[in-house]
Amino acid sequence: MKVSYREALREALREALAQDPRVFLMGEDVGRYGGTYAVSKGLLDEFGPDRIRDTPLSELGFVGAGVGAALGGMRPIVEVMTINFSLLALDQIVNSAALLRHMSGGQCAVPLVIRMVTGAGRQLAAQHSHSLENWYAHIPGIRVLAPATVADARGMLAPALADPDPVIIFEHAQLYNLEDALPVERVWRACDISRAAVRRTGTQASLITYGGCLPKAMQAADELAATGIDVEVIDLRVLRPLDLDTIAASVRRTHRVVVVDEGWKTGSLAGEIVARIAEDCLYDLDAPPRRVCSAEVPIPYARHMEAAALPQVAQIVAAVKEMLNV
Amino acid sequence: MKKRQPTQSRPAAGEPQRLLADMLRIRRMEEKCAELYGAGKIRGFLHLYIGEEACATGAMHALAEEDRVVATYREHGHALLRGVPMDAIMAEMFGKASGCSRGRGGSMHLFDVSRHFYGGNAIVGGGLPLAAGLALADKLQGESRVTACFFGEGAIAEGAFHESMNLAALWALPVLFCCENNLYAMGTALSRSESQTDLCAKAASYNMDSFRADGMDVRAVFETVSRAANQVRESGRPAFVELQTYRFRAHSMFDPELYRDKAEVEQWKTRGPIHSFSAQLKAEGLLTEDVFLALDAAAQVEVDAAVAFAEAAPWEPEADLLKDVHGPAAVAHGGRR
Numbered sequence: 001m002k003v004s005y006r007e008a009l010r011e012a013l014r015e016a017l018a019q020d021p022r023v024f025l026m027g028e029d030v031g032r033y034g035g036t037y038a039v040s041k042g043l044l045d046e047f048g049p050d051r052i053r054d055t056p057l058s059e060l061g062f063v064g065a066g067v068g069a070a071l072g073g074m075r076p077i078v079e080v081m082t083i084n085f086s087l088l089a090l091d092q093i094v095n096s097a098a099l100l101r102h103m104s105g106g107q108c109a110v111p112l113v114i115r116m117v118t119g120a121g122r123q124l125a126a127q128h129s130h131s132l133e134n135w136y137a138h139i140p141g142i143r144v145l146a147p148a149t150v151a152d153a154r155g156m157l158a159p160a161l162a163d164p165d166p167v168i169i170f171e172h173a174q175l176y177n178l179e180d181a182l183p184v185e186r187v188w189r190a191c192d193i194s195r196a197a198v199r200r201t202g203t204q205a206s207l208i209t210y211g212g213c214l215p216k217a218m219q220a221a222d223e224l225a226a227t228g229i230d231v232e233v234i235d236l237r238v239l240r241p242l243d244l245d246t247i248a249a250s251v252r253r254t255h256r257v258v259v260v261d262e263g264w265k266t267g268s269l270a271g272e273i274v275a276r277i278a279e280d281c282l283y284d285l286d287a288p289p290r291r292v293c294s295a296e297v298p299i300p301y302a303r304h305m306e307a308a309a310l311p312q313v314a315q316i317v318a319a320v321k322e323m324l325n326v
Numbered sequence: 327m328k329k330r331q332p333t334q335s336r337p338a339a340g341e342p343q344r345l346l347a348d349m350l351r352i353r354r355m356e357e358k359c360a361e362l363y364g365a366g367k368i369r370g371f372l373h374l375y376i377g378e379e380a381c382a383t384g385a386m387h388a389l390a391e392e393d394r395v396v397a398t399y400r401e402h403g404h405a406l407l408r409g410v411p412m413d414a415i416m417a418e419m420f421g422k423a424s425g426c427s428r429g430r431g432g433s434m435h436l437f438d439v440s441r442h443f444y445g446g447n448a449i450v451g452g453g454l455p456l457a458a459g460l461a462l463a464d465k466l467q468g469e470s471r472v473t474a475c476f477f478g479e480g481a482i483a484e485g486a487f488h489e490s491m492n493l494a495a496l497w498a499l500p501v502l503f504c505c506e507n508n509l510y511a512m513g514t515a516l517s518r519s520e521s522q523t524d525l526c527a528k529a530a531s532y533n534m535d536s537f538r539a540d541g542m543d544v545r546a547v548f549e550t551v552s553r554a555a556n557q558v559r560e561s562g563r564p565a566f567v568e569l570q571t572y573r574f575r576a577h578s579m580f581d582p583e584l585y586r587d588k589a590e591v592e593q594w595k596t597r598g599p600i601h602s603f604s605a606q607l608k609a610e611g612l613l614t615e616d617v618f619l620a621l622d623a624a625a626q627v628e629v630d631a632a633v634a635f636a637e638a639a640p641w642e643p644e645a646d647l648l649k650d651v652h653g654p655a656a657v658a659h660g661g662r663r
Contacts, residue, residue, distance in 0.1 A: 024466065050466060056496065061455050061489025068459020071444060072394075074466060076459075091486070095449045096456060104437035104445065105428025106650035140651050164653030 005178040008153035009039045009115075009171065013077070016161055017047050020075060023161065026053035026062055027079030027115075036081050037117060037176050063089035063114065067097045067166075070112040075161050080116040082128050083170070097166040098141035112166045113157070119172040119212040119262055120310055126298035129306075131262040133170050133211070134269040137240040143167045144239040145193055148214035150180040152237060155191030163193070170239075172212030172262075196243040198250065202232035205256035205320050208247060208273055210236035213260045213311055220316035231320060239269060247273065248280050255286040258319045260311050265293035290319045339387040340552070342603075342612050345544045347621045348387070349379040349600050352403035354625040355412060358633060359402070359419060359433075363579050367636075368419045370432045371448075373400040377574030380599035381506050382407055384539075384547025385474065385569070388555050392442065394464075394473040396457040399434035399448040404476060410438045416632035422639035429642050430650075450511075451484030453477060454503070458490045461499035465562065472558045474502045480511025482528060483519050494564040495532040501564040502555055503529070506541065508573045513585035529566035541571030542597045574598070 003011075016023045025040060031054040034041035044052040055062040059080060066078040080086045086093070093114070100108040120129035137144045143163060147153045153171075160167040182188060199214065200221050207217040214235050221231045234250050236242065251257055257277060261270035270291040277289060295309045356376055362368045375382065378400075386407035389395070397404040405415055410426050418425025419433050427437045434448040444460065447453040457475030464471055481487050482505065494501045505525055509516050516523050526536035535557065539550035547569055554565045572594040576583050583591075607613035 056489075056492060058489035058493060060486055061458065061493050064452075064455020064486065064490070065459035065462055065493055068456035068461075069463040069466070070459070071456065072460040072463025072467075074463045091449060091452060092455055095452055096447075100445070101653065102650045103427060103431050103435050104439070105425070105430050107427070107437050107439040108444070109653055143652075162655065164655050 002179040006176040012157035022075040024051040059088035064092035083118040118170045121174045125301040129299035146211040151188045155188035196246040200233040202230040206250040208234045209260035350625040374575045380544035381569045385551040388551035394442040396453040396475045401446040405436040412632040413635040416636040417639045420636040423642035424639035451481040451486035454490035461501045479507040491532045503566045536566040541569035
């Protein structure tokens, strides 16, 4: 039976709330409205307003309150409506949550989970469509996750809540309606939030990606396979700390790499990955690495312009073919 | 929420000689810090509390041991009176591993979670959302303690102040917002930064009760904060306290003080909290010069011992640089980098 990414997230929330009285969810419209993307729909009736807590439009205040509540012994899950709004809370994430443990000499623990929506593709224009995951992945002291499959949507929350430090989970807006069969429970329960995953094995190039670009990379791999080109697809899953071993192992198998990242190329996570590959396995490469990223513009509203700004399957296919001179 | 009788942290908290002794402990410690800064033993930013001691002293005596405290970068006195040993504070200023934050924080980031002291926060207003969250945790866990959050009047211009005041009032969180109004946000006078300079009026706009006290009068602070803290404890709702005070020294050690008249500073110094309280106690027959000198000498002994402790304390090994970026479980599941 297939479940949606949204339902998988909701089941994970429901389970966490049922199992641990320290867990509560707060954010804008998570309760009566049912969640902007309907992830928390129905949970208010089940768990009540103390644990499914609607907040005012105060990102700095309620994310900071999440940090404080975590310090005070709770296991808060804070939902931020969209990544662009999270910039209003950046101070509390970067200047408090991420550094309190180290700066206090190991005394403070902030076991906080922040979920937020990221990415474009729904014609929501430049203030609701950006991919700033790499800004957070730059910061020591936080773990950054990007579930790209239904199994990860179901499995990542529990280990994130068990982490003694802040974890940010990026849910790509284009994935909520993704449907897939959930693997057997043993598999999704074994969710490891330290490792990347090989989503497809291949021999001629590695497509390294995460989040909303994974379905595009998989489709590109299918199209390439139809022309006889065999590529591997790596889903990073964890954007900080990066699983460099899985990346290097793949590069050593295929000797060519294309990084697909919805962020802008300048200062991107794709840039970090290419730099790590250059440091760790440059001489395993048979061709210069390539990056398929968003065009360096604010994401526009008009459908064709938005599509033109984002990484697309055709660009990924073209990048691989150019590398292989076919 | 379960009710608990207000408890005093130590016997005779608020007792006049103890108030005086604690103000002297802060004063002598900070005077020594200024000297050690000149000697290069303490580096970074050093923000002295000299002149404002009645605020932390009165307030800390009014809080119970289980109450939580969130403070700013001008927090040496708050940490000391919360019970952080002066040795650990001084070692922290020296950057030593025996410091209360293992030398990672310095003057602006004193922490002692075992004493519910959640730090020196050097982002103006940054501690207010944390305080709301700590109080939310207590409310959800049925604890009846108070979270006291200290900040200067400069923080009132920050969005974090307004968001936190609103959240605390809206959700009935047991936060005691303690504004130490020393009239200057670094070099910017209150009247140059706020359209409304009546700070209690701001609390009223959030449906929050407010209290105001002369922050140069330690008894007034103790009595006012006691009333406010008891109200928060009993009602479970937040309250706002304005302590009107003045900083006698520069903002930090780098401040040439171009923004205020020397005459104004001298005028405030005539109301210095230590000598005015001593004079008052002597007039009431509660203090003799000999006792004053003995309290002062005891403070000096404690300071000397703290400096000796800090001098002798070890440095954190460089090998520990990455320690405590993540907790142990995270290291196990991939915290390496």
